[in-house]
Amino acid sequence: MAVLKKKYLKPFKNWFVIILVGFAIWMVFFDANSWFIHNELNNDIEALEAEKDYYEREIKKDKEAINNLQTEEGLEKFAREEYYMKRENEEIYIIEYEDSLKVKEDE
Numbered sequence: 001m002a003v004l005k006k007k008y009l010k011p012f013k014n015w016f017v018i019i020l021v022g023f024a025i026w027m028v029f030f031d032a033n034s035w036f037i038h039n040e041l042n043n044d045i046e047a048l049e050a051e052k053d054y055y056e057r058e059i060k061k062d063k064e065a066i067n068n069l070q071t072e073e074g075l076e077k078f079a080r081e082e083y084y085m086k087r088e089n090e091e092i093y094i095i096e097y098e099d100s101l102k103v104k105e106d107e
Helices: 002-013 015-030 035-069 072-083
Strands: none
Touching: 015 035, 035 072
């Protein structure tokens, strides 16, 4: 057992090795630029890039919707679907299915 301890502890008698191990431990765990902080910041960057991609897709969809609303047909379609507008001498029937109706929870 004593021989085994001497074998593994021999490199730690050198001052350079002790300083190097101490420096490595300090940089990995305790420093302001430690590995843990870098890992956390990299995760934040990935999340922000995913959010950026989402907003770019949403901007693209909104631009397409704006372009559709700038045409006469697109504007008429939007008015009919969202505000139930109609032309003169025209009837509109709104069909609601039973599963799409809002039901009060008290009943």
